[in-house]
Amino acid sequence: MKRITSTVILGLFTLPALAGSATTLAEEKTGGDTTVFATGRNAFSFPAANLSDEERTRFVIGNSFFKRNWVEAPASTRARDGLGPHFIARSCGGCHVNDGRGEPPKPGDQPVSLLLRLSIPGVGAHGGVNPEPTYGDQFNNFAVQKVKPEGKVVISQQAITGRFADGETYTLLAPGYGFRDLGYGPMAKDVLVSPRVAPQIIGVGLLEAIPEADVLANARAQAADPDGIRGVPNRVWDATTGAPALGRFGWKANVASIAHQTAGAFNGDIGITSPTFPDEGCTAAQQDCLAAPRGAQGKAPEIDPETWSDVVFYQAVLAPPARRNLADPRVKRGAALFRDARCATCHRPEYVTGRPPRPELSSPALAGQRIFPYTDLLLHDMGDALADGRPDGRATGRQWKTPPLWGVGLIRDVNGHDRLLHDGRARGVLEAILWHGGEAEASRNRVLAMPKADREALVKFVESL
Ligand code: HEC
Numbered sequence: 018m019k020r021i022t023s024t025v026i027l028g029l030f031t032l033p034a035l036a037g038s039a040t041t042l043a044e045e046k047t048g049g050d051t052t053v054f055a056t057g058r059n060a061f062s063f064p065a066a067n068l069s070d071e072e073r074t075r076f077v078i079g080n081s082f083f084k085r086n087w088v089e090a091p092a093s094t095r096a097r098d099g100l101g102p103h104f105i106a107r108s109c110g111g112c113h114v115n116d117g118r119g120e121p122p123k124p125g126d127q128p129v130s131l132l133l134r135l136s137i138p139g140v141g142a143h144g145g146v147n148p149e150p151t152y153g154d155q156f157n158n159f160a161v162q163k164v165k166p167e168g169k170v171v172i173s174q175q176a177i178t179g180r181f182a183d184g185e186t187y188t189l190l191a192p193g194y195g196f197r198d199l200g201y202g203p204m205a206k207d208v209l210v211s212p213r214v215a216p217q218i219i220g221v222g223l224l225e226a227i228p229e230a231d232v233l234a235n236a237r238a239q240a241a242d243p244d245g246i247r248g249v250p251n252r253v254w255d256a257t258t259g260a261p262a263l264g265r266f267g268w269k270a271n272v273a274s275i276a277h278q279t280a281g282a283f284n285g286d287i288g289i290t291s292p293t294f295p296d297e298g299c300t301a302a303q304q305d306c307l308a309a310p311r312g313a314q315g316k317a318p319e320i321d322p323e324t325w326s327d328v329v330f331y332q333a334v335l336a337p338p339a340r341r342n343l344a345d346p347r348v349k350r351g352a353a354l355f356r357d358a359r360c361a362t363c364h365r366p367e368y369v370t371g372r373p374p375r376p377e378l379s380s381p382a383l384a385g386q387r388i389f390p391y392t393d394l395l396l397h398d399m400g401d402a403l404a405d406g407r408p409d410g411r412a413t414g415r416q417w418k419t420p421p422l423w424g425v426g427l428i429r430d431v432n433g434h435d436r437l438l439h440d441g442r443a444r445g446v447l448e449a450i451l452w453h454g455g456e457a458e459a460s461r462n463r464v465l466a467m468p469k470a471d472r473e474a475l476v477k478f479v480e481s482l
């Protein structure tokens with residue numbers, strides 16, 4: 018009964034979307050007809066405004082498996098046991114809080130919504146990473162009873178100061194990452210570590226429906242322009258289709274589909290096996306992990322294919338919220354500055370979606386929508402200061418995917434913080450821009466040269482997205 022009630026509530030909340038549509042500018046509706054007019058804590062948690070009733074019900078079911086905690090096996094509830102043996106969080110929502118953005122831990126705490134990917138140099142299966150031999154491809158700082166956690170993460174911070182052309186100074190905090198209390202002995206000497214926070218997951222189904230040809234055209238257009246911006250596509254293995262595909266998700270476009278990301282996250286972050294990844298992520302050196310009890314009484318993958326597909330569907334149809342404050346003169350000025358500083362070359366505003374690639378895991382309501390995600394979905398060299406030194410598919414240790422900017426201005430409402438960039442080091446939009454280097458250095462320099470009122474207008478514009 019509770020589930021049904023929430024469907025009704027969702028219906029009410031999305032009503033204003035219909036009322037407002039006739040009078041709004043196209044750009045206000047970031048996700049075309051899927052857009053919801055929502056702000057506040059739940060702004061990222063609504064289904065696309067144009068779903069059918071049956072689709073809304075499936076959304077609610079997927080939502081419950083995204084948010085609910087998995088428990089240790091053996092448990093009386095076979096449908097949701099199997100947490101771990103190693104894990105970082107007990108649910109998807111434990112990191113994607115309110116479907117939103119993760120953040121680095123408070124000093125002295127262990128990270129939860131920031132995870133550390135691990136590998137050693139060289140190429141692994143299907144052109145992917147070569148996992149660290151003892152700890153695998155991701156550091157798990159938590160474990161079930163009687164199994165050792167992999168250890169603890171240590172984060173240090175160093176202040177870097179700089180100055181705008183008008184003389185005002187700024188301070189950035191550069192993080193450093195290390196480990197202590199390692200459960201299974203030392204890591205490989207040449208271990209490569211990539212820290213990443215959980216991104217907001219609004220509009221991922223629309224991003225998946227952007228025609229591949231449009232993304233490849235972005236790369237060609239950039240290569241033809243002598244401004245030094247040279248985005249390249251990632252190409253990665255999709256374990257759910259058994260084929261390579263254009264990378265779209267993750268901070269290095271290291272994942273091709275919501276389906277693969279979901280199976281990978283269940284396995285890597287929560288320790289839940291699925292038909293795609295039937296084995297727990299224990300390495301040969303982790304005997305206690307290998308010996309720990311399995312969920313579903315050890316008879317089947319811990320999540321069944323139907324539940325898994327509902328979780329994929331849930332994310333695919335999460336709506337991007339509408340823009341705000343478009344008439345504010347500062348926002349208008351900021352929009353012009355955004356173009357002048359060439360931000361829009363990488364943060365490409367607009368696309369028209371094609372058909373979702375896997376109809377059974379998505380909705381036809383996402384097709385043919387004029388959307389405003391502000392990304393080229395390409396990899397860019399962002400300079401030394403942001404480089405993690407860890408390749409991922411075709412991405413080098415200096416490259417990151419341009420993240421979509423839709424919803425960025427609502428992260429504070431949804432998650433109560435304003436941390437941005439792949440590891441959450443930036444405190445707010447201006448700091449995020451000041452970290453831009455490499456191919457984006459000229460853009461940052463333009464911002465350094467702006468008078469204060471223009472810097473503020475640019476930030477206001479980004480926060481209106
Ligand atoms: C331990 C924290 C954590 C948990 C738990 C977690 N995620 Fe994530 N999620 C992340 C991080 C970090 C990334 C970025 C990964 C990368 O760059 O490789 C991410 C990326 C994603 C993305 C891609 C978004 C984009 O636009 O790039 C999706 C979709 C996603 N997660 C879904 C899920 C689902 C479904 C679950 C539960 C099965 C889940 N996540 C559990 C941390 C988490």
Ligand code: HEC
Nearest residue numbers: 358360363397403417418419420437438439449456457460
């Ligand atoms: C060369 C391509 C490029 C250009 C030009 C560029 N960006 Fe970015 N932007 C990126 C990439 C890549 C990241 C992610 C970097 C990371 O996480 O380490 C990013 C991150 C951001 C973020 C943080 C987003 C988030 O979700 O955490 C903001 C805000 C942003 N850019 C705004 C701008 C603005 C404003 C400009 C123009 C002044 C600009 N960018 C120019 C590529 C670019």
